[in-house]
Amino acid sequence: MPELGKYSVEVLSAYGVSIVLLAGIVLLSWVQARRARAELAKLEGNKNG
Amino acid sequence: MSLWEYANPTRFMALSGKVLPWLIAGTVAALAIGLIWGFFFTPEDFRQGATVKIIYLHVPSAMLAINAWGMMLVASLIWLVRRHHVSALAARAAAPVGLVMTAVALATGAIWGQPMWGTWWVWDPRLTSFLILCLFYLGYIALWNAIEDADTAADLTAFLCLVGSVFAVLSRYAVNFWNQGLHQGASLSMDAKENVSNVFYIPLLFAIAGFILLFITLVLIRTRTEIMERRVKALKLRERMANA
Numbered sequence: 001m002p003e004l005g006k007y008s009v010e011v012l013s014a015y016g017v018s019i020v021l022l023a024g025i026v027l028l029s030w031v032q033a034r035r036a037r038a039e040l041a042k043l044e045g046n047k048n049g
Numbered sequence: 050m051s052l053w054e055y056a057n058p059t060r061f062m063a064l065s066g067k068v069l070p071w072l073i074a075g076t077v078a079a080l081a082i083g084l085i086w087g088f089f090f091t092p093e094d095f096r097q098g099a100t101v102k103i104i105y106l107h108v109p110s111a112m113l114a115i116n117a118w119g120m121m122l123v124a125s126l127i128w129l130v131r132r133h134h135v136s137a138l139a140a141r142a143a144a145p146v147g148l149v150m151t152a153v154a155l156a157t158g159a160i161w162g163q164p165m166w167g168t169w170w171v172w173d174p175r176l177t178s179f180l181i182l183c184l185f186y187l188g189y190i191a192l193w194n195a196i197e198d199a200d201t202a203a204d205l206t207a208f209l210c211l212v213g214s215v216f217a218v219l220s221r222y223a224v225n226f227w228n229q230g231l232h233q234g235a236s237l238s239m240d241a242k243e244n245v246s247n248v249f250y251i252p253l254l255f256a257i258a259g260f261i262l263l264f265i266t267l268v269l270i271r272t273r274t275e276i277m278e279r280r281v282k283a284l285k286l287r288e289r290m291a292n293a
Contacts, residue, residue: 002088014103
């Protein structure tokens with residue numbers, strides 16, 4: 001851990017907030033993509049089956 | 050082969066499926082190098098102390114917040130002129146990513162501003178235009194979700210995107226236009242005297258590359274999702290009609 005001195009709260013909270021927001025959009029995009037792929041596979045299975 | 054052939058959803062899905070693994074690998078590598086280098090291995094600034102480490106999040110996210118809107122503008126214009134559905138869906142897919150970049154820029158800016166300026170927020174031209182850009186992102190997403198007919202939604206959001214572009218440009222150049230407020234000028238400059246020191250500059254370049262790659266990767270994933278969801282809707286409609 002680097003020495004952040006008197007600004008440790010500011011630096012760590014900036015990184016914390018950013019990681020949460022970026023991880024959130026990555027996770028949301030991944031979950032939505034997975035759900036859409038599964039639903040499409042199911043419907044195309046029905047169509048071909 | 051023309052670039053416009055990738056506006057065909059089948060071709061787009063095939064090409065994006067091939068490039069995505071490379072983009073994901075590049076994103077992880079560039080972000081890891083930029084952020085780890087910047088956070089752990091750069092010194093404190095003589096005036097700003099350790100808060101200078103916030104630059105590796107604030108500058109790339111602010112750049113992407115503005116440029117995401119620029120990408121949405123280009124995609125919207127392509128939709129309005131050539132009526133390619135993939136471009137309208139790409140604009141829609143980019144908006145939540147741009148909103149998150151704007152939120153990261155605003156949050157890190159406030160956290161950085163408090164110890165440096167003595168305040169979390171001030172109605173400075175750049176900050177204010179950035180906040181308005183954030184509201185435009187929210188309005189754009191809400192408008193897409195509020196209109197059932199996809200083509201009408203694409204038309205109206207494309208016009209909203211044109212209007213919002215004024216604030217995207219303002220948020221980039223507000224400091225130069227008004228020459229007032231607390232926010233400093235650009236951190237990156239062609240002028241060596243104005244540019245940040247090399248010790249901060251090189252990891253910052255990696256962080257910027259990482260954010261750009263993250264944006265492209267997420268937009269491709271989300272555009273693919275939009276295409277699949279549209280196909281799901283079409284298949285469900287066909288099923289209902291067949292059963293009727």
